[in-house]
């Protein structure tokens with residue numbers, strides 16, 4: 001006799017849709033379901049696959065730290081440790097109007113930021129959703145789209161008097177993909193990440209490509225800085241919380257930035273910058289352990305995701321952590337159990353067999369389902385996949401979601417720990433500005449990162465505290481544009 005699938009209620013989906021959920025008791029007799037015991041046995045297997053012991057974490061941290069150091073020493077390393085030409089921390093006195101364009105993993109955002117000094121600012125913004133097609137069509141077309149959106153934004157703000165006719169506003173372009181920078185307003189795309197694949201862009205200077213689109217569309221702006229979202233987050237967070245030493249993004253992709261001493265970046269020695277100056281480093285740590293796969297505990301599901309991605313071998317760390325992949329990891333486990341005849345016997349499973357059909361947002365809903373009957377999980381499976389579940393199965397899915405989410409948070413803690421350890425921040429402690437959908441919306445993600453930091457460092461791990469960061473791609477980019485203007489007006493390092 002299968003366990004009960006009875007239950008009814010409403011569920012709010014990530015789309016905001018309200019879903020009524022009813023399960024029919026007569027179905028219980030019709031479909032064969034796995035027993036509670038079978039599900040518990042399977043869970044034990046996945047527990048050992050997805051659990052990271054403190055000892056294993058410490059080994060990862062050591063390898064990570066060495067990789068970070070290598071990236072600073074030599075050019076063209078797997079983790080590229082990109083010098084950003086953002087010199088030191090903001091003073092908090094930066095003022096003025098700045099435009100910001102943010103091409104992230106999911107949206108395009110255009111903002112007008114007014115920095116008022118004393119850590120204060122105002123912002124107006126418009127968001128546009130990027131389609132899957134736009135991510136794959138010609139790169140110049142993508143930048144044309146960004147320019148058109150910016151043009152509309154500027155025109156609207158001119159019409160309502162927010163902007164003045166004849167102004168050429170400085171523009172910070174937040175482009176959150178790995179770019180090798182020779183100077184602050186230049187960036188050669190090393191590789192697309194997060195599922196983007198727009199041709200004719202890799203290897204090219206994306207700032208120059210965007211400038212070309214701005215010129216074509218006659219947009220009255222001057223691109224003054226090309227910025228990674230993590231660098232923007234680092235600067236914006238420090239503007240409001242000066243204890244911030246590191247910024248991390250856990251969203252569709254993952255990455256970190258921190259402030260380094262120029263003397264500890266041997267690969268830019270030839271530029272003749274004061275060795276005691278400080279410069280933000282965009283780590284691009286999502287690439288950690290790419291190609292060689294020596295350090296990270298990849299399961300066969302991670303390997304499938306990697307092999308079937310548009311960039312096999314690349315972004316190995318990101319593929320275990322970021323929001324783009326977590327739902328897919330869970331889906332692959334479920335599909336394996338379908339193939340093995342454990343789950344959903346006698347039901348049509350084609351909907352859940354579609355790659356990336358299970359969004360990471362579902363994973364977080366599954367984990368946070370407050371109802372005893374796990375109504376949210378009933379809702380997700382019936383509404384999106386037309387599948388009936390038993391309570392035992394739903395409990396299994398929730399436990400599995402926890403394992404995948406927890407592993408991601410603990411690996412994230414390893415990355416933070418590597419920077420903390422490299423920079424000797426442990427004793428004194430520091431704040432870590434964090435942003436991204438996973439960090440902001442996944443229940444318990446931050447707590448698990450903190451728990452992970454304590455597993456690596458013991459009690460002292462408590463000295464490292466993450467907090468929800470300021471908007472790096474908008475505010476951060478404006479502050480960086482302002483800092484750059486001050487630097488250049490002072491005639492400092494004009495060549496970068």
Ligand code: BGC
Nearest residue numbers: 176177178193249253254255
């Ligand atoms: C990109 C980084 C970015 C991160 C978070 C990664 O895929 O390579 O540049 O900072 O996603 O958006």
